[in-house]
Amino acid sequence: MLKHKKNNSDFIEKIFGNAEEKYFKKGEIISPIGLIHQHFYYVEKGFVRIYFLDSKGNEITQWFSDKGDMAGILSSFVKGQSSIYCMEALEDTVLKVISKEKFEEIRKTTPAVQESLMNMLIEITLHLSDKLIETRVKTAKERYEKLLKEYPTIFQKASLGHIATYLGITQQSLSRIRAN
Numbered sequence: 001m002l003k004h005k006k007n008n009s010d011f012i013e014k015i016f017g018n019a020e021e022k023y024f025k026k027g028e029i030i031s032p033i034g035l036i037h038q039h040f041y042y043v044e045k046g047f048v049r050i051y052f053l054d055s056k057g058n059e060i061t062q063w064f065s066d067k068g069d070m071a072g073i074l075s076s077f078v079k080g081q082s083s084i085y086c087m088e089a090l091e092d093t094v095l096k097v098i099s100k101e102k103f104e105e106i107r108k109t110t111p112a113v114q115e116s117l118m119n120m121l122i123e124i125t126l127h128l129s130d131k132l133i134e135t136r137v138k139t140a141k142e143r144y145e146k147l148l149k150e151y152p153t154i155f156q157k158a159s160l161g162h163i164a165t166y167l168g169i170t171q172q173s174l175s176r177i178r179a180n
Contacts, residue, residue: 011116012070015106016042019096024089031087037076038100043069046093047157051165052084061166064090064151064158071095074124090158135168143167144177 021044024030030048031037041048043065050063050073062085065071076083077100107113134143144167147154154163164174 011113011120012042014110014113015040015103016096016098019098019102022095022097024093024095026089026091026093028089028093029086030089030093030095031073031083031085033084033086034082035073035076036080036082037073039097040072040077040100040103041065041070041098042096043067043071044094044096046089046091046095048087048089048093048095049158049162050085050087051162052086059162059165061158061162064154064162064166066151066153066157070120090162140167140169140173141177141180143169144174 019042024046030041031039033053045067047067048065048071049061050065050071051059051061054060063071071087073083073085073087075081076085107117134146138146147163147167158166160174161171164171167174169177
């Protein structure tokens with residue numbers, strides 16, 4: 001989850017302005033595991049999560065995207081390889097959808113989009129780097145408090161199990177932290 005800056009609105013309009021809208025019901029899989037992802041999304045309404053399965057088959061949440069965020073399986077989208085990730089609607093969701101071909105066409109012909117993409121990729125890289133470091137040096141309580149401060153509505157949108165795996169802790173640990 002990234003808080004998108006307001007100056008991204010021109011970028012969003014250039015990429016998704018004429019994009020098709022797709023509707024997904026709560027619990028519906030948007031992009032299944034094993035798919036080569038040929039689309040990228042903008043969340044008009046709703047809330048989605050991206051997850052993968054660990055070696056025991058447990059779902060591990062990697063990312064959440066809220067209204068106003070972009071969403072997609074970036075590694076598969078860029079590399080053209082089948083994905084280990086799945087994207088699921090956690091609420092009734094409306095997504096603007098752009099194909100990889102259209103996305104590439106816009107990216108190659110619009111310098112402002114190239115610059116915005118570079119900035120977005122830097123943001124994502126820094127966010128994931130921080131998240132990795134936090135799981136190794138911060139306590140579960142500190143990670144929970146940071147998430148609650150930055151995304152106070154997440155507990156109305158995602159289950160405790162999804163949030164716990166995002167934080168890298170068990171649901172029981174999350175319940176104990178919340179009780180204190």
